[in-house]
Amino acid sequence: EAGVAQSPRYKIIEKRQSVAFWCNPISGHATLYWYQQILGQGPKLLIQFQNNGVVDDSQLPKDRFSAERLKGVDSTLKIQPAKLEDSAVYLCASSLGPTGIETQYFGPGTRLLVL
Amino acid sequence: AQSVTQPDIHITVSEGASLELRCNYSYGATPYLFWYVQSPGQGLQLLLKYFSGDTLVQGIKGFEAEFKRSQSSFNLRKPSVHWSDAAEYFCAVVKAGTYKYIFGTGTRLKVLA
Numbered sequence: 605e606a607g608v609a610q611s612p613r614y615k616i617i618e619k620r621q622s623v624a625f626w627c628n629p630i631s632g633h634a635t636l637y638w639y640q641q642i643l644g645q646g647p648k649l650l651i652q653f654q655n656n657g658v659v660d661d662s663q664l665p666k667d668r669f670s671a672e673r674l675k676g677v678d679s680t681l682k683i684q685p686a687k688l689e690d691s692a693v694y695l696c697a698s699s700l701g702p703t704g705i706e707t708q709y710f711g712p713g714t715r716l717l718v719l
Numbered sequence: 720a721q722s723v724t725q726p727d728i729h730i731t732v733s734e735g736a737s738l739e740l741r742c743n744y745s746y747g748a749t750p751y752l753f754w755y756v757q758s759p760g761q762g763l764q765l766l767l768k769y770f771s772g773d774t775l776v777q778g779i780k781g782f783e784a785e786f787k788r789s790q791s792s793f794n795l796r797k798p799s800v801h802w803s804d805a806a807e808y809f810c811a812v813v814k815a816g817t818y819k820y821i822f823g824t825g826t827r828l829k830v831l832a
Contacts, residue, residue, distance in 0.1 A: 607762075608762065644825075646811070647763070647822050649819055660819065695763070697762075702818050703818055705751065705770060709762075710755075712761055713762060
């Protein structure tokens with residue numbers, strides 16, 4: 605079974621530029637998550653999708669971050685414009701369902717450096 | 720506020736030695752509890768989880784964890800560490816009835832040959 609795929613693996617941009625990350629979850633997983641992991645911290649949930657609907661985006665900085673999962677499968681996370689403090693690893697995860705009991709499977713992440 | 724504490728940022732052990740990584744949480748009721756491992760360049764991988772029942776949980780790679788309600792703890796243990804266990808370990812909790820993972824700050828494990 606293929607795991608969660610993410611691209612790119614690394615990205616370096618200058619502040620005020622825009623960037624987009626892509627995630628393809630495990631086949632059949634209805635729930636998709638985007639996390640931000642800043643160096644030295646644990647992952648923080650940015651947004652959770654159930655199929656193509658947003659379940660929770662309470663910690664997503666909506667003035668600069670956006671995410672979509674149009675067909676209920678893969679997803680894109682965008683930052684525009686980027687700030688220095690956005691430097692982090694962006695992790696995508698998926699699970700069969702939305703409850704806390706479901707195991708989340710994580711992708712390898714995209715490491716973003718904003719200069 | 721709900722929180723997860725991993726008091727040890729770094730731990731170094733010799734190969735073959737035993738290991739215990741600490742995790743404490745602050746919730747009114749027993750949450751769902753998880754331990755994940757993150758190897759360099761890899762995503763997080765689930766080691767084990769606790770929802771209810773037997774308070775000693777067995778996981779993959781020879782790891783186990785014990786839930787202690789009185790101490791609000793869920794410590795991860797391994798009797799004999801292998802060099803390949805060097806990684807960062809994250810404790811996570813989910814408040815029962817919700818879905819949101821709250822991760823601790825992680826413990827980075829170094830294994831000496």
